Amino acid sequence: MHYLVTGGCGYIGSITASLLCEQKEVQVTLIDNLLNNDASAADTLKAMYPGRVHFEQVDVRNADSLRQVFSSAQFDGVLHFAGLKSVSESQIDPLSYCQLLTPKGMSLKSSR
Numbered sequence: 668m669h670y671l672v673t674g675g676c677g678y679i680g681s682i683t684a685s686l687l688c689e690q691k692e693v694q695v696t697l698i699d700n701l702l703n704n705d706a707s708a709a710d711t712l713k714a715m716y717p718g719r720v721h722f723e724q725v726d727v728r729n730a731d732s733l734r735q736v737f738s739s740a741q742f743d744g745v746l747h748f749a750g751l752k753s754v755s756e757s758q759i760d761p762l763s764y765c766q767l768l769t770p771k772g773m774s775l776k777s778s779r
């Protein structure tokens with residue numbers, strides 16, 4: 668089984684990827700735009716599960732990049748955790764939060 672995890676360098680995404688990799692045959696591809704985290708979680712998971720963890724720096728709002736990701740592998744499932752979560756930040760910049768929350772799922776759907 669091969670799973671795509673968006674927001675894969677984040678808290679929930681990286682823990683989920685780690686739990687998935689406890690199954691011996693599972694591969695995970697993490698995508699993250701690294702807006703709110705660096706790639707250290709991906710590096711750690713790659714070291715823990717050699718050859719079974721892949722990382723691409725991708726913004727889920729970019730449909731072309733997502734198409735490339737989906738053409739690179741046949742995924743059995745997508746776990747979608749890319750997101751923004753700061754209440755105070757959302758009040759200062761609500762448009763960015765709306766843009767990410769609404770079109771991101773559509774980009775994922777249209778890229779498959």
Ligand SMILES: NC(=O)c1ccc[n+]([C@@H]2O[C@H](COP(=O)([O-])OP(=O)(O)OC[C@H]3O[C@@H](n4cnc5c(N)ncnc54)[C@H](O)[C@@H]3O)[C@@H](O)[C@H]2O)c1
Pocket residue numbers: 673674675676677678679680698699700701702703704725726727728748749750751752767
């Ligand atoms: N942590 C919680 O307790 C909690 C609770 C309820 C809901 N959530 C939601 O779950 C999601 C993940 O939460 P988290 O705690 O792992 O957050 P997190 O910030 O640790 O991880 C989110 C990841 O998404 C990435 N990201 C942001 N915008 C992106 C984009 N456009 N394209 C690709 N990657 C992008 C960030 O760089 C980050 O690594 C969020 O949507 C959050 O609102 C979290």
